[in-house]
Amino acid sequence: MGVTRNPTNITQGSKTKGGLGESTLRPDGTLKVTGEFAYSSDMWHEDMLWGFTLRSPHAHAKILSIDTGEALATSGVYAIMTHDDLPAFTKYGLEYKDTPVLADGVVRYHGEPIAIIAADHPETARRAAAKIKVEFELLPLVIDEETALADGAPILHPNRDDHHADHVTHPNIVHRQPIIRGDANEAAKRADIVISGEYEVGMQDQAFLGPESGLAVPAEDGGVDLYIATQWLHSDLGQLGPVLGLPEDKIRMTLSGVGGAFGGREDLSMQAHACLLALRTGKPVKIVYNRFESFFGHVHRHPAKLWYEHGVTTEGKITHMKCRIVLDGGAYASASPAVVGNASSLAVGPYVIDDVEIEAVALYTNNPPCGAMRGFGAVQACFAYEAQMDKLAAALDMDAVEFRQLNAMSQGTIMPTGQKVDSPAPVAELLRRVKALPMPPEQQWLAGDAEGRSIDIRDLPGALSNTTHGEGVVRGVGYAVGIKNVGFSEGFDDYSTARVRLEVINGEPVAMVHTAMAEVGQGGVTVHAQIARTELGVAQVTIHPADTQVGSAGSTSASRQTYVTGGAVKNSCEAVREKVLELGRAKFGTYHPAWATAELLLEGGKVVTDGGEVLADLVDVIEGETIDLELEWRHRPTQAFDLVTGQGDGHVQYSFCAHRAVVEVDTELGLVKVIELAAAQDVGKALNPLSVVGQIQGGTTQGLGLAVMEEIIVDKNAKVRNPSFTDYLIPTILDTPTIPVDVLELADEHAPYGLRGIGEAPTLSSTPAVVAAIRAATGLALKRVPVRPEHLTGT
Structure with a gap:
């Protein structure tokens, strides 16, 4: 998997080894590969009990009675709790407090928690749960837009008190965001060709490898210590306090090993239950x-239905765009309002379209709750608008990439929300680069060809299933590009905190970085150490375990952690450095005038001038001192989108990625083999090039999964039919193609080090690129993902 880089000189940092710009290795990498890393599921306490959750077998029902008597009498059972046993506030939620800790007399989705059990062994807890008798009265189901908004539809949350309730047309709408700019109807009259389409995206699971787990330990002060795998320690803390009836200082949270997240750990799962x-x-x-x-224990990606209309002139310029996006939010709100904001504000894609009419809504239904997942609303929109771009190019008989380049946005473009893009937006260049990458060689499909070459079945559609030997296999190539916001938007006070400590230990300067950032596999702990080495010029950097004893770092989501928490680490390191120089001036300044006049740096454990002259050894400056500072860092403010027009400077930064997919399809069997998924992405500044490429390749693979494999199947009774990795398929190493990456580095002057969030953008464009390639191979319209064999064969 190759990589090319195109660096810009935007960092004048330390020359200390292991600093920014180097591909330093992850401190947890070897432990994870060897199986020695301690995940949250590995935690142990000598006298601990095991908890278990009894879940609803129905998607919508009234609870008439719960009988726990027989279960409580089971030997080894210490406690059983239902809604009636909750000590304090009974609901929680990321944006609206609408999710019951335990079902409050009604279950609203298949798998909703009803009771929790503590026993001396996990199997004892499971057996006791099976003895709990629950009597239900089934209620009518709300499963889609038609049943949600129909006259007389069951109102799933009749007593809404959230701030969006007055702006929706029906109480089963979680949130609605229109965006109006210009006059799309008038602009449509200037179009020579008008293309419309309906598209659908299935429900994708985050499929992280480490299931939800945690350990709650009661404390002598009446509080609790929670060791948990999460994405957002302080958000968990803010929701747990009211539920437990405890002040936040009585709830101490420490991040334990996280086996992946991708948005699925932003909401509470078992945190409250364990406590x-x-x-x-x-x-x-x-x-x-x-x-x-x-x-059943975490939210999923919103399934979506999307309608799009574009107009275009014969010269290839897009005249207007209209769209309606309907997201199924499931039984509870989770992050649906923010997902709606992203889907609507990014619905046009990375293109210049002056006249738009957009509406995005999220619905309450009795389907599984949906919330944050990598790409967060932009994934669904990208699949639809990129399909439209291919249809428009075909109608004009234009090259698909050239058509996109002709309409591509750039720095200075005005978004449909009225916001001016004030940092590099190299959309046309990324498309040029990805198209220019060498194509993979053609396969030799006939075993008895002139040179006698044989076929490696791993290279064929169906791979080791050995279902085809190359008959009816056709190659296709497809392109796509996407736009994703970075950081929390719409007026959210997005900040992070970092504590940095510098001292001498055993004769060597050592820095410690302490944040509440959740390391979920993205490599933040590596980058934080690189920042400290660069800014403080020390070789030894310790990363303190993340916990709530330091200020909030926000969520590890929205591609924000390197930007925001990295900015906080940089900010605190700079303050520590200034303190070091104050000490140095006090101790040595009278002996050398450069202390007062030069731009002083910390490099390699020494204080040096910007010309490289050594003024003092860092150990001599700080010997006997401990410099310990904790500072916050905020990016520039954003605005909430107007709820009528959608106008507002809602996002702080945008990221862009383009893909070229090469696939081979057995058109008779409906099997797809993705041969290559080439990517080109602007990252602003690659602080750790190896990690950058890993993030792009990982996001690309997750988008591939949505394109051809991953979907949670929910039947007409709103029940999940495939809750296992046997039936819910994710890409394995045999499904993962070659992923060459071209990394472009165009600095964003508003961001620390010029960096740009990168983790989500590749997930957007990889999905439509793969589907575009399958369309090219088969000639089929393919309006839904994931693409299944029956979609290709008509069976």
């Missing part, structure tokens, strides 16, 4: 979901 059982029993309680439970 409640620990406080009830007075004993530590550990909860570990198995894979089946995990599919």
